[in-house]
Amino acid sequence: MKTALITGATSGIGRATAIVFAQNNIKLILCGRRQDRLDEIEELLSPQTEVLTLNFDVRDKMEVKNILSSLPESFSKVDILVNNAGNAHGLDPIQTGSVDDWDAMIDINVKGLLYVSEAIIPSMVANNSGQIINIGSSAGKEVYPRGNVYCASKHAVLAITEGMRLDLNPHGIKVSAINPGLVETEFSEVRFKGDPKAENVYKGYKALQAEDIAEIIYFAVTRPAHVNLADVLVFPTAQANSTTVKKELIDS
Ligand code: NDP
Ligand code: 8X3
Numbered sequence: 001m002k003t004a005l006i007t008g009a010t011s012g013i014g015r016a017t018a019i020v021f022a023q024n025n026i027k028l029i030l031c032g033r034r035q036d037r038l039d040e041i042e043e044l045l046s047p048q049t050e051v052l053t054l055n056f057d058v059r060d061k062m063e064v065k066n067i068l069s070s071l072p073e074s075f076s077k078v079d080i081l082v083n084n085a086g087n088a089h090g091l092d093p094i095q096t097g098s099v100d101d102w103d104a105m106i107d108i109n110v111k112g113l114l115y116v117s118e119a120i121i122p123s124m125v126a127n128n129s130g131q132i133i134n135i136g137s138s139a140g141k142e143v144y145p146r147g148n149v150y151c152a153s154k155h156a157v158l159a160i161t162e163g164m165r166l167d168l169n170p171h172g173i174k175v176s177a178i179n180p181g182l183v184e185t186e187f188s189e190v191r192f193k194g195d196p197k198a199e200n201v202y203k204g205y206k207a208l209q210a211e212d213i214a215e216i217i218y219f220a221v222t223r224p225a226h227v228n229l230a231d232v233l234v235f236p237t238a239q240a241n242s243t244t245v246k247k248e249l250i251d252s
Pocket of ligand 2: 181
């Protein structure tokens with residue numbers, strides 16, 4: 001029975017991945033900051049698999065280290081790490097962007113991913129096995145207007161993924177980047193800080209659903225030992241790139 005650690009499991013892609021993994025008998029370490037959500041998913045999935053929930057902010061270097069270095073024995077060998085926690089904060093031109101938003105995106109999407117990886121990779125190296133799935137974005141492959149720092153953070157995720165794949169190659173550790181386009185989750189609520197314009201992001205076309213990405217992640221972790229999905233770019237059919245989305249006109 002494999003053990004997976006999923007960051008950002010309280011919502012969206014991370015939560016959907018936890019559900020698919022549980023259905024397929026993968027033991028789960030589920031991380032996030034919202035305790036009520038962690039309790040809810042633990043109650044939901046515990047009948048199917050063993051679940052350990054961990055409440056921490058990926059930005060807190062010491063907390064990440066302390067919590068992940070003292071995993072209970074039965075969860076201490078992490079076979080699959082899904083670095084998913086992250087968000088966009090704001091959608092502003094660089095000249096009027098918020099430094100706090102920039103800090104949040106770099107600290108969570110980039111540094112948080114590194115802190116969690118730093119805690120988990122040594123045991124994978126010692127075992128000469130493991131799989132790391134980093135959730136990048138189409139924003140890691142192209143830059144769109146007002147995407148500036150979010151795009152930079154996801155370009156960094158892609159570079160880190162490629163660096164991990166090179167450095168961990170001698171140890172037989174698989175490293176993948178799964179890079180979605182528009183996925184209908186709480187992502188836009190967070191980006192627009194609760195502003196109702198978040199609701200328009202997924203209107204007029206069928207966006208990807210969190211479950212679509214979860215299925216791709218599950219596919220990646222169930223390939224034979226010699227197969228690694230190194231880099232996957234996935235759009236909804238209505239989306240051609242970050243700025244081209246075929247939308248139907250909607251009556252307001
Ligand atoms: P959600 O907002 O639904 O989920 C984000 C998750 O990240 C939550 O579980 C949240 O948990 C967690 N998280 C955020 N900040 C922190 C933090 N500081 N410490 C710990 N956990 C944190 O969005 P998605 O599911 O859409 O996003 C998941 C990933 O997918 C992100 O990396 C995002 O950039 C990426 N992505 C999303 C796309 C989209 O269109 N939705 C497209 C491409 C990539 P909590 O608040 O409980 O801590
Ligand atoms: C999320 C998709 O287009 O908002 O990474 O950047 S997008």
